[in-house]
Amino acid sequence: xxxxxxxxxxxxxxxxxxxxxxxxxxxxxxxxxxxxxxxxxxxxxxxxxxxxxxxxxxxxxxxxxxxxxxxxxxxxxxxxxxxxxxxxxxxxxxxxxxxxxxxxxxxxxxxxxxxxxxxxxxxxxxxxxxxxxxxxxxxxxxxxxxxxxxxxxxxxxxxxxxxxxxxxxxxxxxxxxxxxxxxxxxxxxxxxxxxxxxxxxxxxxxxxxxxxxxxxxxxxxxxxxxxxxxxxxxxxxxxxxxxxxxxxxxxxxxxxxxxxxxxxxxxxxxxxxxxxxxxxxxxxxxxxxxxxxxxxxxxxxxxxxxxxxxxxxxxxxxxxxxxxxxxxxxxxxxxxxxxxxxxxxxxxxxxxxxxxxxxxxxxxxxxxxxxxxxxxxxxxxxxxxxxxxxxxxxxxxxxxxxxxxxxxxxxxxxxxxxxxxxxxxxxxxxxxxxxxxxxxxxxxxxxxxxxxxxxxxxxxxxxxxxxxxxxxxxxxxxxxxxxxxxxxxxxxxxxxxxxxxxxxxxxxxxxxxxxxxxxxxxxxxxxxxxxxxxxxxxxxxxxxxxxxxxxxxxxxxxxxxxxxxxxxxxxxxxxxxxxxxxxxxxxxxxxxxxxxxxxxxxxxxxxxxxxxxxxxxxxxxxxxxxxxxxxxxxxxxxxxxxxxxxxxxxxxxxxxxxxxxxxxxxxxxxxxxxxxxxxxxxxxxxxxxxxxxxxxxxxxxxxxxxxxxxxxxxxxxxxxxxxxxxxxxxxxxxxxxxxxxxxxxxxxxxxxxxxxxxxxxxxxxxxxxxxxxxxxxxxxxxxxxxxxxxxxxxxxxxxxxxxxxxxxxxxxxxxxxxxxxxxxxxxxxxxxxxxxxxxxxxxxxxxxxxxxxxxxx
Numbered sequence: 001x002x003x004x005x006x007x008x009x010x011x012x013x014x015x016x017x018x019x020x021x022x023x024x025x026x027x028x029x030x031x032x033x034x035x036x037x038x039x040x041x042x043x044x045x046x047x048x049x050x051x052x053x054x055x056x057x058x059x060x061x062x063x064x065x066x067x068x069x070x071x072x073x074x075x076x077x078x079x080x081x082x083x084x085x086x087x088x089x090x091x092x093x094x095x096x097x098x099x100x101x102x103x104x105x106x107x108x109x110x111x112x113x114x115x116x117x118x119x120x121x122x123x124x125x126x127x128x129x130x131x132x133x134x135x136x137x138x139x140x141x142x143x144x145x146x147x148x149x150x151x152x153x154x155x156x157x158x159x160x161x162x163x164x165x166x167x168x169x170x171x172x173x174x175x176x177x178x179x180x181x182x183x184x185x186x187x188x189x190x191x192x193x194x195x196x197x198x199x200x201x202x203x204x205x206x207x208x209x210x211x212x213x214x215x216x217x218x219x220x221x222x223x224x225x226x227x228x229x230x231x232x233x234x235x236x237x238x239x240x241x242x243x244x245x246x247x248x249x250x251x252x253x254x255x256x257x258x259x260x261x262x263x264x265x266x267x268x269x270x271x272x273x274x275x276x277x278x279x280x281x282x283x284x285x286x287x288x289x290x291x292x293x294x295x296x297x298x299x300x301x302x303x304x305x306x307x308x309x310x311x312x313x314x315x316x317x318x319x320x321x322x323x324x325x326x327x328x329x330x331x332x333x334x335x336x337x338x339x340x341x342x343x344x345x346x347x348x349x350x351x352x353x354x355x356x357x358x359x360x361x362x363x364x365x366x367x368x369x370x371x372x373x374x375x376x377x378x379x380x381x382x383x384x385x386x387x388x389x390x391x392x393x394x395x396x397x398x399x400x401x402x403x404x405x406x407x408x409x410x411x412x413x414x415x416x417x418x419x420x421x422x423x424x425x426x427x428x429x430x431x432x433x434x435x436x437x438x439x440x441x442x443x444x445x446x447x448x449x450x451x452x453x454x455x456x457x458x459x460x461x462x463x464x465x466x467x468x469x470x471x472x473x474x475x476x477x478x479x480x481x482x483x484x485x486x487x488x489x490x491x492x493x494x495x496x497x498x499x500x501x502x503x504x505x506x507x508x509x510x511x512x513x514x515x516x517x518x519x520x521x522x523x524x525x526x527x528x529x530x531x532x533x534x535x536x537x538x539x540x541x542x543x544x545x546x547x548x549x550x551x552x553x554x555x556x557x558x559x560x561x562x563x564x565x566x567x568x569x570x571x572x573x574x575x576x577x578x579x580x581x582x583x584x585x586x587x588x589x590x591x592x593x594x595x596x597x598x599x600x601x602x603x604x605x606x607x608x609x610x611x612x613x614x615x616x617x618x619x620x621x622x623x624x625x626x627x628x629x630x631x632x633x634x635x636x637x638x639x640x641x642x643x644x645x646x647x648x649x650x651x652x653x654x655x656x657x658x659x660x661x662x663x664x665x666x667x668x669x670x671x672x673x674x675x676x677x678x679x680x681x682x683x684x685x686x687x688x689x690x691x692x693x694x695x696x697x698x699x700x701x702x703x704x705x706x707x708x709x710x711x712x713x714x715x716x717x718x719x720x721x722x723x724x725x726x727x728x729x730x731x732x733x734x735x736x737x738x739x740x741x742x743x744x745x746x747x748x749x750x751x752x753x754x755x756x757x758x759x760x761x762x763x764x765x766x767x768x769x770x771x772x773x774x775x776x777x778x779x780x781x782x783x784x785x786x787x788x789x790x791x792x793x794x795x796x797x798x799x800x801x802x803x804x805x806x807x808x809x810x811x812x813x814x815x816x817x818x819x820x821x822x823x824x825x826x827x828x829x830x831x832x833x834x835x836x837x838x839x840x841x842x843x844x845x846x847x848x849x850x851x852x853x854x855x856x857x
Contacts (some may be wrong), residue, residue: 018104020214021111023204027218040104040113046076049099053083058120073100081110089117115217131213134220138162141169147182153213160188167192167200170223174199204579222233238318244310246323252304253329259297263289267344272355274437276363283352301338305331362436369427373445376420380452383410387459392467393555393706397474404467410458412436421453473552477545478561484541485563491534492565495573498524502580509672511595518588524582535574542567598670605661606675612654613678616686619648623693624732633715634705640835641698648694655687703775707782724748725774735771791848798844807832807841 008148026035029048032055036042045068050061062079065072068264094113095296098106105188135150142148145165147179159182174195180188193215198203202218226641273279300697308331311323325331392400428446432439501524508514546558559566623644626637662680665673708718728736728744736744745752745760752760764776801816802808808829813822825847832841 018108021108021115022116024214024218025111027202028052031055040102040107043107043110044076044100044102045073045076046080046096046099049080049826050076050083053080053114056114057083057087070100072687084114084117089113089116105678134213134217137220138166138216141166145169147178153216156190157212157793159185160190160192163192163196163216164188166219166223167195171199176738231359237763238314239320242314242318242323244318245307245314249304249307249311249323250326250329251332252300252307253325256300256334257329257337257352260341263293264341264344267341267348270348270351273359276356276359276586279352279356279359280636283356286349286352286439301334305335341784362412362434365427365431365434366436366438366442369424369431369442372420372424373449374425376417376424379417380449380456383456384452384459387463390466390555392470395470395474395556397471397478398561398563400467400471400474404464407460407464407467411464414456414460421449424449470554473548473554474556477548477556480541480545480548481560481562484538484545484560485565487534487538488560488563488565488570489540491531491538492573494531495570495577498577499580501574502577502584506591508591508595509515511592514588514592514595518592521584522589528577528581532574535570538570539567573634594668598665598668601661601665601668601670602673602675605658605665606656606673606678608658608661609676609678609680609683612658612683613686615651616683616690619644619690620686620693623690623697624734626697634701634708634718638698638701638705641694641701645694645698648690655683658683700775704778707778713782718778721778722774725777734774736777737771738765741772741777794848794851795845798848802844806834806845807835807837809838809840810842813842 022036022039025039029035029052032051032053034048036048046692047064047066050064054061061083064079074096078097081094081096094106094110098680099110129835131153135153138150142162142165145161145168147159148161148165150162161182163178164175164177164180168175180191181187193202193204196219197204200219200223202215273282279420280635308323308325313318315322383809392403395403424444431442436442506514506517508517542558542560548554549556549558623641626640626644658680704718707713708715724744724747725736726732728740728747730740740762741764742752742757745757750756760780764772764780798808799805801812810822810826813825816822817825825844829842829844829847832843834843
């Protein structure tokens with residue numbers, strides 16, 4: 001009774017007891033899916049208290065009140081206390097009101113009473129009290145362990161080895177006791193508690209040195225429960241194994257008896273089969289039975305007896321009643337069924353072998369009949385169809401003669417097969433006498449062979465007579481075919497040559513050539529009447545062949561074996577020749593007219609080309625001379641060149657007219673013209689070169705004017721440059737090669753080394769073409785002599801406009817420059833980002849450098 005514990009003692013123990021009792025309660029409440037956090041608070045409404053009693057007792061308590069009023073809570077606690085009292089426990093001084101009010105001392109006392117009733121009271125060893133019994137139980141369990149001497153529930157447990165020994169005694173798999181150290185008490189205690197919590201579901205209820213008795217009590221309860229469960233499992237396992245063996249015996253016995261029941265009628269059946277294959281199948285089945293099917297059953301029978309004896313021994317050892325199999329499944333029943341099986345098996349193999357030997361003799365004779373009959377049938381297969389054929393009616397003489405020789409060979413083969421037919425009939429007779437099971441099919445097959453043999457003899461004689469008659473008729477037709485072939489081949493060759501000549505594509509380029517072809521055609525037409533007479537004679541030979549075929553109703557083809565030329569081919573080719581003659585006449589006359597027209601086109605084109613070609617050449621020479629010899633102001637030279645260009649453009653209509661005549665010549669497929677050396681391609685190239693030359697020359701003068709004005713070169717200097725260039729232009733083609741250019745520079749006083757000359761050439765011939773144009777020469781000379789602007793000069797000018805600022809504003813540009821140039825600068829100048837920048841500031845330095853290619857803008 002908790003009232004017996006003094007306040008001082010209770011205060012010292014309350015913390016330990018609260019933790020211990022809370023953990024003990026939760027170890028049971030978790031089975032119902034809940035737990036408590038505070039032992040004096042969570043039991044106040046009585047609900048979890050009643051649930052705890054139901055879990056640990058396995059009984060149902062009265063239905064609790066779910067209301068939240070105080071009297072509902074008191075009612076629930078009273079139901080729990082009444083249930084505890086009903087189990088013979090006297091609850092002294094524990095009232096429901098104290099539990100509802102959260103009196104911790106009364107609450108712990110109530111839980112201790114429940115523990116004593118439902119956990120500790122059952123612990124008793126040799127008539128001792130619960131605590132003494134628990135101590136004795138611990139001493140006996142830990143006696144074999146070194147360094148363990150349990151005398152009380154205080155100092156004996158301080159090193160933790162006692163707790164580890166208790167757990168190891170029941171579960172040696174959880175702790176390696178040999179590795180424990182007596183000098184590490186805290187480590188040993190914590191190890192025991194962690195393993196107990198993890199594997200035995202025993203919560204940590206105290207620190208390493210407190211409340212030993214309660215914790216050992218938990219371990220004892222859990223281990224005893226586990227021992228009891230193990231004992232029950234062992235008993236159940238033995239019982240389950242025995243039941244399994246019984247069921248296995250019943251199953252094996254049923255299967256073995258069923259197999260014997262099915263097998264005995266099969267062994268007792270002595271009905272013979274009609275064929276060797278069927279009897280051999282029976283023998284093979286019997287041997288499979290002896291080799292494959294019966295040995296496993298013998299093993300099953302033996303194993304069944306062993307299992308039966310083993311099962312009876314296990315039942316006797318475990319004090320169980322002996323096993324009594326189902327009716328008809330006793331070991332003696334199985335032995336009797338097995339004996340009947342072996343009796344049915346006796347003599348079955350001998351009967352099979354005797355029956356096979358008998359069928360073997362009869363089958364040998366039947367096989368001999370089948371082989372001879374098959375050989376004869378294979379030989380005779382299709383022979384009647386061959387003899388019935390009237391292939392000779394559509395065969396040639398050579399084929400009919402070959403058929404006669406082949407027929408003579410068949411007659412010899414037919415006579416040789418007479419002996420085999422007689423043997424087949426004799427074997428069939430013997431099989432009938434021996435009562436062969438399939439004698440009906442043998443007789444039917446033999447009769448068919450004999451009937452077919454008689455038919456073959458009759459058909460052979462009829463075919464010989466037909467072949468000899470056909471041979472005589474074909475000999476007559478063959479002579480006519482030979483004569484036709486001798487005359488038709490040359491005539492066919494003549495017609496093919498004539499058609500080839502009449503259809504021959506001719507290509508002529510003059511009137512004389514076409515007139516020669518017309519004369520040859522007139523000579524050919526004079527030979528046609530004689531050719532027609534030969535044609536009619538050849539056709540009459542073929543008519544005679546067809547007359548013979550129709551008179552004797554022959555189904556052969558009238559095709560001539562000696563000639564590939566047919567009557568239809570002769571007729572069609574002759575008609576073709578007659579059609580081609582007038583067509584050839586027309587083609588020749590049309591070509592004669594075309595040649596006259598082509599000659600007129602040649603003369604017309606030549607008359608114009610012979611004028612235009614020299615005119616172009618003359619203009620080219622005039623422009624070339626002017627570009628070299630022109631003196632005076634560049635503007636006068638420009639005016640003179642413009643006049644040249646105007647005259648050339650006005651001459652364009654003559655070129656266009658010549659193009660039209662050339663188009664007519666091309667459409668007429670005229671490719672030569674003996675009346676002129678000029679082609680349209682020559683004229684086009686010359687005309688295009690003339691236009692290019694005048695345009696280039698004008699452009700050169702325009703460039704010179706721009707250069708002069710931009711560089712401040714006088715007309716006198718320009719004339720000097722021109723004179724120097726023309727002097728060293730040795731080929732007079734408006735170009736100087738490198739050697740000419742070097743000589744020109746030396747004449748002007750340049751002291752040239754190789755490096756300096758290479759630098760100058762990179763300026764005047766940047767593409768490395770090996771020549772220097774007049775314009776490149778002028779550019780070089782102006783750079784050498786003129787005062788040119790630089791990026792620095794332009795920057796300095798902008799700085800003046802900007803009043804010495806490093807940037808310039810758009811308003812200043814608009815004020816100082818013309819509108820178009822001011823807008824040009826504003827659009828292209830980048831923003832100024834240097835020191836002192838203001839909004840809208842523009843960078844004139846970068847802009848000026850970019851103008852001269854010294855930076856990217």
